Amino acid sequence: MPEKSKRLLEESRKRRSYRQFLDEPIKRKVIENCILTAATAPSGADKQPWHFCVITDPEMKQKIRTEAEQVEKAFYEKKISEEWQADLEKLNVNYQKPFLTEAPCLIVIFKKFYQITDAGTKNKNYYVTESVGIATGFLINALRNAGCVSLTYTPAPPTFLRTLLDRPAGETAMMILCVGRPDPNYALPVLKKKSLYEIASFF
Numbered sequence: 576m577p578e579k580s581k582r583l584l585e586e587s588r589k590r591r592s593y594r595q596f597l598d599e600p601i602k603r604k605v606i607e608n609c610i611l612t613a614a615t616a617p618s619g620a621d622k623q624p625w626h627f628c629v630i631t632d633p634e635m636k637q638k639i640r641t642e643a644e645q646v647e648k649a650f651y652e653k654k655i656s657e658e659w660q661a662d663l664e665k666l667n668v669n670y671q672k673p674f675l676t677e678a679p680c681l682i683v684i685f686k687k688f689y690q691i692t693d694a695g696t697k698n699k700n701y702y703v704t705e706s707v708g709i710a711t712g713f714l715i716n717a718l719r720n721a722g723c724v725s726l727t728y729t730p731a732p733p734t735f736l737r738t739l740l741d742r743p744a745g746e747t748a749m750m751i752l753c754v755g756r757p758d759p760n761y762a763l764p765v766l767k768k769k770s771l772y773e774i775a776s777f778f
């Protein structure tokens with residue numbers, strides 16, 4: 576029905592990434608329901624190749640921030656290209672990541688390339704990045720539906736997350752979703768979304 580799809584479109588247009596959050600906890604049950612919603616996503620051969628680590632402990636958030644800022648400093652000082660730097664200008668971001676300790680909840684999303692069976696052999700997953708990307712989209716929308724905002728944050732490389740969170744071999748952290756209530760004082764970057772005819776062709 577066009578009316579129903581238009582209502583969702585109008586609602587979805589309000590979604591923005593926030594890098595500042597209110598100092599208000601998010602109920603555990605809300606996070607659990609949103610993760611279960613993410614897990615309804617389709618996945619290659621239904622292997623459900625995802626794992627979600629939920630972090631509300633201030634000490635663990637600080638550890639993640641410290642390690643993330645280290646890799647970000649190296650990225651901004653040595654690895655970033657001029658083109659990438661120019662693309663980031665409108666977002667007003669730098670190597671400092673205060674939202675990692677300020678957001679009441681971090682969800683670190685791991686993609687699982689394989690799991691070890693009871694017999695000790697590797698059991699492979701398929702289309703892992705695609706499947707976890709779809710599940711992450713479901714999660715972002717579920718959180719928004721629950722009145723939360725989020726930031727998709729991708730430290731590069733993300734290897735420290737597997738060590739800090741004690742995840743097994745076969746898993747790689749894909750991103751950190753920083754979740755909370757929106758700080759109304761955050762100056763949202765002014766962005767323009769592409770028009771329908773820039774992003775779609777009809778045959």
Ligand SMILES: Cc1cc2nc3c(=O)[nH]c(=O)nc-3n(C[C@H](O)[C@H](O)[C@H](O)COP(=O)(O)O)c2cc1C
Nearest residue numbers: 590591592593594666668726727728729730750766
């Ligand atoms: C895969 C992915 C990686 C991203 N990585 C970062 C990041 O590392 N740091 C950050 O501040 N924002 C990051 N973002 C957020 C984007 O900058 C943001 O979605 C984009 O500027 C559009 O803004 P909007 O979400 O408010 O529409 C990422 C988004 C995606 C989808």
